[in-house]
Amino acid sequence: MTERPAQPAPLRPAAPRDPVVVVVAGALYDRGRLLAARRSAPVELAGRWELPGGKLEPGESPEEALIRELREELGVEVEPGERIPGEWPLKPGYVLRVWTARLLSGEPRPLEDHDALRWLSRSELDSVDWLDQDRPAVAEAARRLPAV
Numbered sequence: 800m801t802e803r804p805a806q807p808a809p810l811r812p813a814a815p816r817d818p819v820v821v822v823v824a825g826a827l828y829d830r831g832r833l834l835a836a837r838r839s840a841p842v843e844l845a846g847r848w849e850l851p852g853g854k855l856e857p858g859e860s861p862e863e864a865l866i867r868e869l870r871e872e873l874g875v876e877v878e879p880g881e882r883i884p885g886e887w888p889l890k891p892g893y894v895l896r897v898w899t900a901r902l903l904s905g906e907p908r909p910l911e912d913h914d915a916l917r918w919l920s921r922s923e924l925d926s927v928d929w930l931d932q933d934r935p936a937v938a939e940a941a942r943r944l945p946a947v
């Protein structure tokens with residue numbers, strides 16, 4: 800193979816960051832417990848537990864998306880709180896960001912995407928099979944569990 804002199808990298812405008820789809824999820828608290836939701840779909844995630852949420856839509860703030868998603872999925876009204884620091888990769892092109900949220904009204908029901916819900920106290924948090932990507936956020940959410 801003939802050696803060629805190293806070529807300078809071609810000049811091009813700074814690439815915009817790859818667009819990522821942000822999934823927002825809620826660490827929803829009520830009376831010292833955290834809500835866990837069991838996914839019913841897609842098949843590879845079904846049966847695993849998550850912090851409920853969904854994809855940010857264009858033009859929405861994360862807090863707006865969280866309010867909308869928890870209304871659609873659980874039939875409840877929530878007040879978003881602080882963001883839990885960190886960002887967790889999902890499938891390629893998707894990242895998970897988590898906010899704390901407080902239940903304002905309604906009793907959560909698995910209306911969409913879930914087939915079971917549980918309110919977990921701190922000592923019960925390990926009793927469900929969380930999605931791997933949710934575990935760090937759940938650990939952080941547990942540290943923020945308000946005293947009853």
Ligand code: DCM
Binds near residue numbers: 844849850854893930
């Ligand atoms: N997802 C996740 N953890 C969550 C919420 C969602 O890993 N707490 C994933 C599951 C899907 C994607 O995000 O691959 C989009 O979620 P949904 O289908 O609920 O909109």
